[in-house]
Amino acid sequence: MACHKKDANMTDKYYVTTPIYYVNDVPHIGHSYTTVAADVLARFFRSAGRDVMFLTGTDEHGIKIVKSATEKDMSPQELADSVVVGFRDLWEKLNISNDDFIRTTEPRHEKRVQKIIQTLVDKDEIYLGSYEGWYDEGQEEYVTESAARQNDYLSEINQKPLVRYSEENWFFRLKKWAPKLIEYIEANEGFIKPKARRNEVLSKLKMGLESGELGDLCISRSKEKLPWGVEMPNDPGHVVYVWVDALSNYYNALGLPEIGDEFDGAGRRYWPADVHLIGKDILWFHAVYWPCVLMALDVPLPKCVFAHGWWTSEGQKMSKSLGNFISREKVAEICDEYSRGAFRYYLLRAVVFGADGDFSMEMFKQTYNVDLANGAGNLLSRTLKMISKYFDGILPEATAELPEAKELLVAADALRENSQGWMTNCQFHRYIDAIVHLVDATNRFIEETAPFKLAKDESQRARLGSIMYTCAEAVRLVLLYLEPILPEEASTGLALLGYDRADKPLDQAGKWGGLACGTQTQTADPLFPRKA
Template sequence: GQYRAALEENDLGIASEVRMLAEASELGLLTIGFCFNLPEARRNEVLSKLAQGVDDLSISRSTLDWGIEMPNDPEHRVYVWIDALSNYITALGFPAVGDADDGARMKYWPANVQLIGKDILWFHTVYWPCMLMALDVELPQTVFAHGWWTSEGKKMSKSLGNFISREVIAELCEEYSRDVFRYFVLREVPFGLDGDFSREALKRRYNAELANDVGNLLSRTVNMVERYFDGVVPAPAEQALTGQEAEFMADPLTRLQDGAEEIMAGCQFSEYVRAALDLVTAANRYIDTTEPFKLAKDPAQRDRVGTILYTCAETVRIVLSALAPIMPEKTEAGLKQLGLAGADPRPLHEVFRWGGLAPGTQVAKAGPLFPRKQ
């Protein structure tokens, strides 16, 4: 309210407001309440354009015979972007008019992430915040501009007939599952950048990361628990990661624990998946080095084998829990093989705390979570 009053008192228009927004962004004053826009390259585009100077914006047009009439001048129509941007909050009942409106839907505003196409970035990061601040309405916490996809290395077009249509997506989901398709589009390209979609890339990433790495770690862990401990998760010698377990698992686990929530909040989905996969890679190397399948032949090594297999099972729990927001159905099926009901609803930093899998849990061996594609 004080901000708006200061603008009105000093007869400052949108140009001054935009300049103040840009200066505040440069000083880092908007990074908490309003992340000017992500990714960083998009933010720089806007700031560069702002540096060239901005004129005041007319909110009406007199050259159109369509659109919403200005209430004070029927010869003018509301500028389309004023109309369009307003829908984000008018659809939620703003402003409250009449007794029938209880304002309940305004609980959905401000948005924590407002996702837009990069071609309409200017309107959402310049016009939109100015409109909201003039109305004394809270800003979205983040405006994130996504990139475009090409198809098999070429721009999608009707003449080429290479659109990734709804029917194509449905076909891919039938072949791989909805979870895998979602995993691929979030993993293949850093979110916000342009990327290329190809069936070969989908199959290659599916086989390498999901079938060979995640699925294989789950399968070999459950199989060894079944074989050497009658399907019951053994207790480790130490609850904390120590010795050889810490040597392999501590660093990737710490990176995931410390960075996951910030990475997800920044919409860095590919980076988030990579952090989970680093843990998978470490666990597979850990198994190859410790060779529990050989140690199990010696009864005197039973406790050592138990520690190794608990470490593997707990790692699988954390990895599947990390991937649950992206692949909810597949990870639920995987967690059930570990004897767990499904995804843990707690915050990530609690879910990733080491020791969440209780010794004595009965595993449930099943088929491959990610059968390899030929």
């Protein structure tokens, strides 16, 4: 799948990416988390009327791929092809709406990597040098002597022993661009989020320059040591090292730089990316290596790199031996038992995006029952049942003044006014909190106005009708804003209300009064059946 051309008149673009996932491992909850978050952003901004590009994909080169393939008696390409199926299947299971899926073994990517490298050669931004030092094979990066010593010569990430390497390679002049990057980060507060991660990067950059330990970036490997990769255009004896290869996918997927093929410039208007969503373990590569390479190429930097936290499971680090590993199969099992929408909702509800989180099935069930079954789902059901019982399912007019509706109306207005800002800043917790607050305010409104009592008094018919309309309209807004997270359930609920959005952008659709009086509503089974 390649970047496709959309309506050229749509100028208000939004470009969101996930990392391209390494195919030496099968997909799990960590991959799901980043991709669901990106999908929710993509769906929200499409709903807001923006021209959206949502990219994900797989990273298929590198020494780890070669080693994994050898262990499985496969070629690297065969391994990549087999693992990619698992990622595609999981994204389908989770209802992911990516516009493109890029693989680093595709010619459209490999040829553009070579064009980027050749441009760096022509600009004298890379040079042939030698290196001897410690190498983290898991992260595929060299480690300084002091960092290696501090961690007892073990990987900081996976605790495996570092390897001593000595070889001649091509290097990118990272030190040249580091001071300019520091200036850029300090002048653009939102470039790295959350703030704690920004501070980490700045501190490490400054300390590296001051101590002299920040070296230039090795961007190649000899074919003898790594036969599986993109050949260096200026040196057939070397292949491009994984980070320049992998990171450039965000740019290459848009048909950039142009190389004379059918993909040239197809997504040019989307650059720079609005946000790269990543896990915190790959922040340095995205917040330092990638922007410095872009600066050297004279290409605008992405607007934001957002690093989220890691997941534990049932209070412990995930491990297959402990039986708490949230694998692709486990994710599918949860989706089948509850719904894929419920799983998507929990990922963004359980933890502030950017912090570490723990996946607990007990908390999952509790969140599902409280927020969805007893919350939004029950509010929809009771509203539809009352309209059916008191008005034969026909939505009545709202003619009476309802002072009791003040909290509800304030909550609805706050959701509409703030939703875009929250989503722009990946503040999913605040967005969901506002939806839950509207649900709670509407339930309190029902208890306070007691429509079941008013229904017994014919003289209160106008007031009863106004209450029913207010409830229905509040539920419509709840479902409308839940739609990026729970697209199927929200769509079903809106159809039960008889609501036809007619392609209105979210800012218009989110205004109070979107339901037409006289609309036929329907009752149905609960959207979210309660789990015992």
